[in-house]
Amino acid sequence: MASKNTVSGTLVDDKGTWTVRGRVTNPITGKVRNKSKSTGYKVKDNTKRKALQVMAEILAEWEKEANRVLPNHDTTLRYYVEGWLHNMEVTGRRNTVATYWSYAQIHILPALGDIPVQDLTWRVLQSYYEGLFKTHKVASVKKYNVVVNGALEDARRDGVIPSNPVDLLKWPREERFEGYPYNKDEVKKILVMARAIEEPMRAAIILGLCYGLRRSEVCGLRWCDIDLEQGTMHIQHTVTQNGNVLLDMDSTKTKRSNRVLVLIPSTAAYFRGLYAQQKAAGLPMDKVVARPDGKFLRPDGVYNRFKTLIKKNGIDTAIRFHDLRHFAGSMLADHGVPLKQIQAFLGHDYNSPITSKVYIHEELQSGAKTSAAMDEILGDFLTA
Template identity: 60%
Template sequence: MTGSLQIKRKKYYVVARVPDGEGGTKSKWIPTGISSEGNHKREAQKKRLEILAQLEEELKQVKPKHDTTFAYYVHGWLEGKDVTARPNTAKGYRDYATKHILPALGNYDVREITWRVLQNFYNGLLKTHKVNSVKKFDIVVSGALEDAIRDGVLEINPSKLVKWPKREKFEARAFSKDDAAKLLDIAEQAGEPMRAAITLALCYGLRRSEVCGLRWIDIDFNKGTLHVRHTLTQNGVVRLDDDHTKTARSNRVLSLIQNTIPYLKSLRDGQLKAGLPLDKVVAWPNGKTLRPDGITRMFKTLLKNNGMDTTMRFHDLRHTAASLLASAGVPPKQLQAFLGHEDISITYDVYVHLANEDTIATSQKMDNILGQIAGVSEPPEKMIRFC
């Protein structure tokens, strides 16, 4: 509880913020009985602390007119997210609450949720979950506690006081040029729908959700463009077709890559000849949409059957597209627009994986420069070329 000293009618008053009973707060003037005339400020400050302590104790005794269990606030926060968040996101929050948060914390009075209670809860989860995963649970916990603050039941959010271990740095990976070429050959032999999926991810850098959501109306052969504006995501067995992308920047228009146009046209013509309605670009021969989890399973099978590294993910095709373009000298801003990243630092910190031969070439370039300007060594006769 906080409050300041104010003077009114030559007397010291304590002005504190207290709950107004409607989810907000109001100012309350409490007299100290001490005159503001003369040297009485130190006495008034002491009285202020006594008044605030007494007021805080009184507020603890006042029972709100509604349930104050933590479960009450979690359910209320989730209901709000059902309205404001995307369906897939809202369902994820509800899963976190149902499986982990409510069983452990739901029966607590919300005023009993201290930073230490949360610290112990999260420490237990961190034994079996990654830091980033547990921080997603904290979004629900912190949101529910913020609602309790709005009700005047809590003054501070104890989740803000939790100490977290350092985030595990995500090391994204990319296929080499040779492996990328091999994958395109494998995809051609595998046929549909994986050939289309791999082509879009490796050549255009599309995310898995964007690959599954791309429609023929998004491709304009006359203008030579591919518009990334539809996605297909999955939460369990629930398939979510969306007319929007992950972020605003993810909604982007790409120029068609000339080498892929003949294939894409033949894919469209093949679907038409089969009597299928032109909807999703990536589809089974019977026209059925390929689900994101189907892409993951089939991609792993392709890698295994062809003696390739099975620890690589389908999403690593997107990393590969970024690395190949960066190695070819594509400027950062162009690469950011191509990949649809909100933050350019993501483009380089996560997705760019310059090949080892490029780093060797850079070092040799510097060695050559030093040799020319300082005479420390003869320039090498043959440089490893940049790709």
């Protein structure tokens, strides 16, 4: 256990006023901080005894302040992970922080949480991560490491460890998968399949292929987000997943992902019918992509069901559900839709932020053009 920060001080005459000059020494780093504070008493008034009493109070306050958050020399990683996450709750986005908490609780703390940070060498971390590489993608492990790195950076700043061992880690080469290339024939097969399958996957595929929604957005979309009278769809809710932990969020991946889409005309009747169908079945009328029992479809459920469906229907099994989003963007680009309109449609960031209601109105006009283009591309398949 580390000893406490030590505080020493003296009373000095500073331009006619009794003033406390002190030194606070960190026992771990050896660093010294100089402090100074006036007692408020004038030397000429023969007030040294009163000033000494005030000095004792000032030194006590300095010592209390210096040791309020002093970590122990053998403080565990758990202490720093939880501290880093609590700080993130103040500065970070809600769904990002929730995801980091799940990384910590599922992967990091059970394996490393009780190890003193001083004993957490790069070899310990390397061995732990190499075990994870057997069952997890490198990209996933790097996400977990964000939490570890943040925690150990705090420990380094406190002087508990001289350097951050994360800086010495060796990462395997990460294979970047660019997705399945756009193929019109495969898109037609998927559309034919979508017409024949039952809910909730029909809705999921229409939202993924026609509107370019991410899995998290497909699973999070609520009926309150669709205005059938105005013909709009507001993408503002998501469901993300880490293992068995589900995060049902009132937010999107990025600020730009929160977007309003104009309903594709040839899908409007479908959504009206789906709404009436769910209402007649007595479902809660919450999530659009809902199972017969009213529960929403999880992201892993979308992934697994889609994989089974394309195999059953003779479609290339290399196509992932997320590739439907790529197909949507490619179809619009192939149809001559401007890049900025496609970015707005998919919720990608670009350099023109929404700054006024006038701009939002203009964006909806642009969205109507994008919707009309998608209707022209897919209308025959959707209404057949």
